[in-house]
Amino acid sequence: MKKFDAIVLGAGIVGVSAALNLLKRNRSVVLVDRSGAGEATSYGNAGVIEREGFYPIVFPRKTGELWSAARNGEARLHYNARYMPKIAPWLLKLRAASAPRRVEAYAEAMNPILSHAASEHGVLAGKSRALEFYRGTGWLRGHRSVASFAASGPQRALADHFGVRYEILDNHQIADLEPDLAPVFARAVLWPDTVSVSSPGGVTKSFARLFELMGGGLGHGDARSLRRENDLWVVDCASGPVTAPDVVVALGPWSMDVLGPLGYRFPLAVKRGYHLHFKPRGDAALDRPIVDVDHGYVLTPMRQGYRITSGIEFDDRDAPPTPVQIERILPQARALFPIGDPIEREPWMGSRPCFPDSMPVVGPAPRHPGLWLDFGHGHLGFTLGPATGRLLAELITREMPFVDPAPFAATRFRG
CATH class of the missing domain: 3.50.50.60 (FAD/NAD(P)-binding domain)
Known part of the structure; x- marks a missing residue:
């Protein structure tokens, strides 16, 4: 031994x-x-070191949002109906944790460690010669309507509370920052202190x-x-x-x-997710990850190509892949940025380990x-x-x- x-x-x-x-x-x-x-x-995530991760992904609380999720046709959410009885107790815990006072408590608990996230990456990256992967260009969270932007107000309020920087951009300022994006966003928020990498x-x-x-x-x-x-x-x-x-x-x-x-017997669940890489058309390029908030995906430049990461899928961890979300995302992504042919034949699938809080x-x-x-x-x-x-x-x-x-x-x- x-x-x-x-x-x-x-x-x-x-x-x-x-x-x-x-x-x-x-x-x-x-x-x-x-x-x-x-x-x-x-391997399969968006490669982002979030400074503003103090606002969690919450259970939908409005009737319209619940109905939209229940229809199971969204790009940002998909579920296997046979799996729902198994995940239902966890979802009820998530709903309880999504109450405003619980979200505020989450933010207070998470902000101290999030404030060190990029620097702790930097310590290890400098010693491991991994700095070539890192870029300090922030990331852009785009909203396709003014109403969608307004709904993100609680996240910005927490940023104000913690002194975290952000910039609100209109469609002209978005075009100045990322010229190859189509003008589909009514507003966007640039989070400059978020760091991303070209290969997680x-x-x-x-x-x-x-x-x-x-x-x-x-x-x-x-x-x-x-x-x-x-x-x-x-x-x-x-x-x-x-x-x-x-x-x-x-x-x-x-x-x-x-x-x-x-x-x-910890209440751990998995949220499955997918990604696929694409070639750009012509000389189109992005300098940072782009979040299409309304459709729940991230488009980000990686060494393998332009990576599209899907939203959440609820199913057994080891169940066969069902990458329908990528198919739903592609029309929106193609309307946002000139992506070309896919680089892989099939999307990659992974599982995020999640507690309800x-x-x-x-x-x-x-x-x-x-x-x-x-x-x-x-x-x-x-x-x-x-x-x-x-x-x-x-x-x-x-x-x-x-x-x-x-x-x-x-x-x-x-x-």
Whole structure:
């Protein structure tokens, strides 16, 4: 058996960042995954480090919005009807968490760590030579009507409260900023402090290479083999078992595959999503990600091409792909920007691990000494990976945490 100070399960942006932060604190660490770093959810997102992520995705509260969602024909939402009885209890919890006072509490809890998100990325990016992926051009959230723009007022009100910068643009100013966008937006909001990358998977792989260069161990194994033997945690890897007194579960949508057998019943759900890359027509170009708020997708320049990411799909994590949202998005995207032929044959699919209160769990497991949790980041996994990695490493090594960990404690759930 190979002995380490800590085992980190999961080589996405969250797990790699936790492993790096532990290694920086002179812990010997092995990072275990059944595939390569950054090849699952960390590959397929919009690659955005959101400064304004203090406003969560909420349950629709207006009758018209509910009816529109129930019709199951939107680009921003799709569901499998057979799955709805299973997800219904979670959706009821989401609805409760979407009350205005709960949204305000969420914002107060999340803003401190969001304020450090870009800088924590920068710390790891500078050391891993990943800075070439990053761009500080902000991102643009476009609204196709004045009514849609007005509905985003609560997010801007929170930005005012926290002192986060934004700029409101009319259609002429949008054209000055992104000349190749068609004039479909009545208003747009530029968030200049949001950072984006040209390859989220590339960033994660660069972090993993840094981890290995710094002396971290990489193990190919199945996290479901995790077990307690005497005072140590053990995981089986291809090269043999690894042991450590501390183990971190950073498996995103697969976290409950490990925690369920240990008796935990956390209310984790998955929101599936898709992306597809396209060539531009002619010399059309974008300098930053564009959010089409009314249709629920992001169009962003990536190294592979122009990536379109879909909205939310509710279905079993491992059910076959049903990429109907991409088909619904394409007419709107083509009317917005001159995209050409698709680069891949089929859309990529991934799963976002989400709690109903939209916050991750970061910290110790309630009933097992040496078991640490870092998962459930929802739509902010790429944003928060390095920041929660630092927070978790500080908790494990008993340093003073740089933000208050209490809002992210597992004990907020009965499971």
